[in-house]
Structures are given as structure tokens and as C-alpha cells.
Amino acid sequence: MRNILIAAAVSLLLSMVGTPLAIRLFARRGYGQNIREEGPSGHYDKKGTPTMGGTVIVIASLIGYFVAHLTTVLSSTADPPTASGLLVLFLMTGLGAVGFLDDFIKIYKQRSLGLRSGAKAAGQLVVGAIFAVLVLQFPNGYQVTPAVTQVSFLRDIGPSIGLIGFIIWVLFFIVGFSNAVNLTDGLDGLASGATCLVLAAYVLIGNWQLRNSCTVLLGPGCYWVRDPLDLSVVAAAVLGACFGFLWWNAPPAKIFMGDTGSLALGGVIAGLAFTTRTQLLLVILGGLFAIITMSVIIQVGFFKMTRKRVFRMAPLQHHFELSGWAETTIVVRFWLIAALCVAAGLGLFYLEWMPK
DSSP: OHHHHHHHHHHHHHHHHHHHHHHHHHHHHTOBOOOOTTSOGGGGGGTTOBOOTHHHHHHHHHHHHHHHHHHHHHTTOOOOOOHHHHHHHHHHHHHHHHHHHHHHHHHHHTSSOOSOHHHHHHHHHHHHHHHHHHTTOOOOTTOOOSOOSSEESSSEESSOOHHHHHHHHHHHHHHHHHHHHHHHTTSTTHHHHHHHHHHHHHHHHHHHHHHTBTTTSOOTTOBOOSOHHHHHHHHHHHHHHHHHHHHHHSSSOSOOOHHHHHHHHHHHHHHHHHHTTOHHHHHHHTHHHHHHHHHHHHHHHHHHHHSOOSSSSSSHHHHHHHTTOOHHHHHHHHHHHHHHHHHHHHHHHHHHHSOO
16 A cells, blocks of 8 residues: 555656656747647637646656555565556556657647647557557466456456457547547646546545455455556556646646647556456546547537537537636536546445445
């Protein structure tokens, strides 16, 4: 349990201290945000705000995680990194790298669009496919792998969907949630704050699964999760980094996470969903991301069919901006929605977990 606190504390400290350093560095180099002309007019004032702040989140998370494990080695309590934890961090870092390329192209070419949609999707699919294949490897002494070829909600449900079906399912989730966080990242602090809440939920879920692991006490309510404690450490490390970044990203933002951060954060929560075997539960925990993504799907689909719009602008947060809501009002109210979704998801998980 000490690892969780160390990972969170180290990544929080690094993010709090590292983000202002990144702000000065990126501002000096001219790594500022470009604003879409078709976006809300109120966003024009944000032009030139340093972006690519997601690099701080990724680096602080990795350092926090490995420092937490290093302290156990130095104190002679063997607790090395696990396959599950490393795979989730690989997914976060890989998608963060794709986002970094996207952000860098935007800055280098001074435009609001970076990688072409096909190239960006290809990068996400390659990283996701590697994760999907590797997450079925590395069985422990109980022959439990980081994930299995089954769909899961509160735990595994139904029969195996096979290797190909599983890879497709993983790719759908990874691309879906990395893009969902990316769509949510349209207002200062909105995506980082909502992601913090989901990560906090996974710290708790990992702890519950550890205390009721089938490898410790075999029973009807136990969980066949390979590395629940280390997944809590991963979630805590990213939570600390994201929380520290939010200090500087809250309205009015001094820095934006960019696609570097949004793709990485979407990837890490998707990775945690597969390795804790709570895939469909993530749709509830990350309900805000699902709602915002659905607003885009509805807007695009309805417009193609009728040439009319349901919302003044999509994603949903911009609809409320154009309706006259203040940015801070939208952010705080959407955080409340995210908190309600997390509370509902944790409530379902806890009620199912309770001994009958």
C-alpha cells in the first residue's frame, strides 16, 4: 500500500514543479496553441498558450511509478514492477507519443490540424494492437494473464470472443476512449479534472480486488486479476501527475495538455479497464467522456441525414459556451457530472462485490 502513496506523491510533486518549467520552456520556444477558426470566438484569447503539457503528465507518471518500486527494492521488500503495470504504462506512453507527433506538427506548421486523421488512427491502432497481443501473455504462477479473451463488466462475463475478436475489441476501446478524452479536452481543466476522478476510482478498484483476490482466498466473490496492487500504483501515479498538472491547467489555463496528454490519459484508463477486467464499467465511470463523444456522433449523423444541427456546436461543452454559459460554469458542472458517473460506477462495483 505504501507504493500507492509514494507513486502518487512523487508524480504529484514532479508535475507541480515540472509544469511551470514546461510552461516557460514551451513559451520560449513558441510552442503555443493554434485555435480553429470555426471554434467559439471566446477561444481566440487562448491562442499562443503553451501546449504539449501532456509530456509532463507522462514523464511524471513514469518516474512516480518506478520510484515507488525502487523504494521497495532499497528497503529489501521485493516488489518489482509487474507485467500488468508495465503494459498499461506502455499503452499510455505509446499513445502519448502519437499525440506528441500530432502536437508538434501543429506547432511546426502553425496550424490547428496536426497528423492527418488516417496517420493518427494508424498510430493508435499499432500501439493498441501491440498492447492487445502482449496483455494476453505473461501468466503468473497461477496461470493468470493480465487480461483474457472475454468481455468484462464488473468481472468477466460470457464466453471467450477469441483472439481476433479480442484484438478488435481492445482497439475499439483504446481508440474510442483516447479520442473521447481528446474531444473532452476543449475547455480549461475539463479533461484533466474528469480523468482524475476516473483514476481515483481505479485506485479503489485495484485495492478492492487485491483484498479479495482469488490467489489469496479462493471464494465465490474473489477476482482473477493478475496484479491488482500494481494497477492501483499505476492509477495513483497518473492521478498524482494529472492532479499536479490540473493546478496549472485549471481556468484560466497556463498550459494545455494537447493531444500528447489527452491520448495518453485515454489510453491509460482503457488499459486499466482491461487489466482490472472492468471494461464495460469504464463506460459508466467515464460517463462524461461517453456523453461528449455521443454528442459528436449525434451532431454529425443528424447533419448528414437532415442538413440540420442538434447542438449549436459539438462537442457538447461548446454548445453551452455558445448558449452563454461561462467557461468555469461549464467546467465545474461537467466535473459534477463526471463525479456522479464515478460514484454510480463504484456503487455498482461495490454492491456486486459485497458478500451475498
